[in-house]
Amino acid sequence: MELLDFDIVILGTGIAGMTAAIHATEASKGRLRIALVSKLHAMRSHSVCAEGGISGVLYTENSDDSFQLHAYDTIKGSDYLADQDAVELLVRNAPHEIRFFEHLGVPWDRNDKARISQRPFGGMSIPRTAFAADKTGFFMMRALYDTVTGYENVQLFNECMATSLFTEKGRFLGIFSIDLGTGKSILFKAKACIIATGGFARVFSVTTTSYATTGDGIALAYRAGLPLKDMEFIQFHPTTLIPSGILITEAARGEGGYLLNSQGKRFMEAYAKSKMELAPRDIISRAIISEIDAGRGFKHDKSGLDYVELDLRHLKGRIDEKLPMIRDICTKMLNLDPVNEPIPVRPAAHFTMGGIHTSIDGKIMAGPSSSETEGLWAIGECGSVSVHGANRLGSNSLSQCAVWGRIAGRDAAKYALDAKSKGSDGLMDRAIGEEERIGRLLGNRGSEDPYELMHEMQNTLERSFYVYRRMGEMARAAKKLAAIRARYKDVYVTDKKHIYNTNLRDVIEIGNMLDLAVAVAECASRRKETRGAHAVVEYPEREDKSWLKHTIIQMHGEKQVVSYIPVNITKWQPQKRVY
Numbered sequence: 001m002e003l004l005d006f007d008i009v010i011l012g013t014g015i016a017g018m019t020a021a022i023h024a025t026e027a028s029k030g031r032l033r034i035a036l037v038s039k040l041h042a043m044r045s046h047s048v049c050a051e052g053g054i055s056g057v058l059y060t061e062n063s064d065d066s067f068q069l070h071a072y073d074t075i076k077g078s079d080y081l082a083d084q085d086a087v088e089l090l091v092r093n094a095p096h097e098i099r100f101f102e103h104l105g106v107p108w109d110r111n112d113k114a115r116i117s118q119r120p121f122g123g124m125s126i127p128r129t130a131f132a133a134d135k136t137g138f139f140m141m142r143a144l145y146d147t148v149t150g151y152e153n154v155q156l157f158n159e160c161m162a163t164s165l166f167t168e169k170g171r172f173l174g175i176f177s178i179d180l181g182t183g184k185s186i187l188f189k190a191k192a193c194i195i196a197t198g199g200f201a202r203v204f205s206v207t208t209t210s211y212a213t214t215g216d217g218i219a220l221a222y223r224a225g226l227p228l229k230d231m232e233f234i235q236f237h238p239t240t241l242i243p244s245g246i247l248i249t250e251a252a253r254g255e256g257g258y259l260l261n262s263q264g265k266r267f268m269e270a271y272a273k274s275k276m277e278l279a280p281r282d283i284i285s286r287a288i289i290s291e292i293d294a295g296r297g298f299k300h301d302k303s304g305l306d307y308v309e310l311d312l313r314h315l316k317g318r319i320d321e322k323l324p325m326i327r328d329i330c331t332k333m334l335n336l337d338p339v340n341e342p343i344p345v346r347p348a349a350h351f352t353m354g355g356i357h358t359s360i361d362g363k364i365m366a367g368p369s370s371s372e373t374e375g376l377w378a379i380g381e382c383g384s385v386s387v388h389g390a391n392r393l394g395s396n397s398l399s400q401c402a403v404w405g406r407i408a409g410r411d412a413a414k415y416a417l418d419a420k421s422k423g424s425d426g427l428m429d430r431a432i433g434e435e436e437r438i439g440r441l442l443g444n445r446g447s448e449d450p451y452e453l454m455h456e457m458q459n460t461l462e463r464s465f466y467v468y469r470r471m472g473e474m475a476r477a478a479k480k481l482a483a484i485r486a487r488y489k490d491v492y493v494t495d496k497k498h499i500y501n502t503n504l505r506d507v508i509e510i511g512n513m514l515d516l517a518v519a520v521a522e523c524a525s526r527r528k529e530t531r532g533a534h535a536v537v538e539y540p541e542r543e544d545k546s547w548l549k550h551t552i553i554q555m556h557g558e559k560q561v562v563s564y565i566p567v568n569i570t571k572w573q574p575q576k577r578v579y
């Protein structure tokens, strides 16, 4: 096993992780040695897929926009579960971050007054989403990658997969990982660690996210005994291509696309009269499923999937300029040109609002409401700083990655510069224990097919934790998921080699997803209300009296313990959510 000693280790090279690397470098004037670790090549991180844009109030003169309005939209969009102090921090810092990315080289679309263009997005009162065509994530990632690879103090470990996080009494000690290319173990020892490993929407069978979005960092933290927050809130994006689940960005509706049922009607009028197709995603996803359930959907011949139509035909001229990738995707995947035909769409898992429980500064908490850990941050989609609450507004995630990338990068740098070297007794023994566990997994000749377990898990979640949920079904599914997880110990790995063993990688990811799937089910099956993306048929209303609270789940040994903490309300008292 190779032992590598750094000042800061950052897990993840998406927009959150690479942004943190830049700010930690700048804050320390390049004095800190930073390891930037990614199980993929950095530029294949999920963030490259982000399409529609990044939110932020850029211009207030001659405009009705304001920080207050962005905060209000986000809080209302979250169905009042967002922590309002965190939302205020997000909206105040987002504009600066958009300009920061411009300085890094992102070619923001500009209007005829040479200002950064902003397009409308769901649940936003005003157009405030900056974009680079429909390839925003790609351009942001390219700018970040070009910058971090120019820093001498940052060392990139591409295709290096973390499997375990070591802490001692809430203090960060190290990360165990496997160099996928060689199969060799690497133990990263550092003063500080920033986890930026993305979300876990791959626990569903149909999702818009990349194959690597398996929630590894969240599972690592969970198994290290750290608390997770609001795991029941999974966002289903209303417009994904059938049958693949490839995203048709909300920008398609922002640019003016309509949703039509089988009677040719813009049905959103019945669900969100004032916002129509630009209502928040939870509301549109429910509307689509309600239309389908009422017999006003279409059926896809090959897959048998029900769907509605997204009509862009009236946008002819704008499609090539503003939505070139969408035209390309439809042409290649369905042999359908959106200039001439409507696009068949239905909701699919897209974003995970829950994640590692953090403070407002992105510091990982040690317990439900107790003190912070030492030297550990979680940012981007894996961290639940709770700006999205029960339902994220589109384009707020990239701002979250950028804002907390800066905060955590700077804070971790300060911490690492000030930290006195403390002992890390037992770290090597624990790493050897983890190396042996992985060795046993590789040698396992059990009876369980890992891919079968994964499909059972994904189908169970898809069936019982989709857009509409039912109490009895969730309880049964929770038991079933626990049973599937228990079978994981008998899983077999077919490929016994060490060099680029993708089979072993998959099995580790499946283990992570199973832990998180059980956590989702445990949290969801307790919440007796409809709030944001958690819509329960038997409890169709939001119940603030009993349920205006965050769910926390933590592992105590083999037991999962669920508890609740209050939501931080500053200025915006919960109101009925009407659009």
Ligand SMILES: Cc1cc2nc3c(=O)[nH]c(=O)nc-3n(C[C@H](O)[C@H](O)[C@H](O)COP(=O)(O)OP(=O)(O)OC[C@H]3O[C@@H](n4cnc5c(N)ncnc54)[C@H](O)[C@@H]3O)c2cc1C
Pocket (backbone or CB within 6 Å): 011, 012, 013, 014, 015, 016, 017, 037, 038, 039, 040, 042, 045, 046, 047, 048, 049, 050, 051, 052, 053, 054, 055, 136, 137, 160, 161, 162, 163, 196, 197, 198, 199, 208, 209, 210, 212, 213, 215, 216, 217, 247, 350, 351, 379, 380, 381, 382, 394, 395, 396, 397, 398, 399, 401
């Ligand atoms: C198709 C699509 C389009 C989207 N468009 C938008 C948009 O326009 N605007 C918006 O605001 N949001 C959008 N989102 C959401 C947004 O893209 C994500 O929330 C955001 O990019 C997450 O970034 P991240 O840095 O947290 O993680 P990611 O970009 O997911 O990166 C995770 C990193 O962690 C690494 N990693 C994971 N596990 C391990 C491990 N075990 N060991 C080592 N490394 C590991 C990965 O290799 C990767 O580098 C979109 C989502 C999807 C699915």
